[in-house]
Amino acid sequence: MKADLKAYTQLLIEPLAEFPKAVKISSVMGRQTTVLEIRCDSRDLGRLIGRSGRTIGAIQILVSSLAAREKQRVVVEIVQ
Secondary structure: OOOOHHHHHHHHHHHHOOOHHHOEEEEEEOOOEEEEEEEOOHHHHHHHHOHHHHHHHHHHHHHHHHHHHOOOEEEEEEOO
16 A cells, blocks of 8 residues: 555644645655655744744654655655
C-alpha cells in the first residue's frame, strides 16, 4: 500500500488552521526526497509553526515516520 503523504499531511494540518480552506499542499519530487510545500493564510502561520517550531517539527516527524515505512524521505516546508 502506497502511503498518500499529501493527504495525510492535509489531515494533520487542517484542524490546526483557523482558515482550513486556505491550506494548500503541493509536492515536489526530487531524486531521493519529496518536499511537501504547505501554503496557508498568513494569519495561520504562527499556529502551524508553533512555539519554537514545535508544531511543524511534530508534523515533520509524523509524516517522515509514515514515509519511512515506504522507504521514502520527505521534508515538510511552510512556504509564503
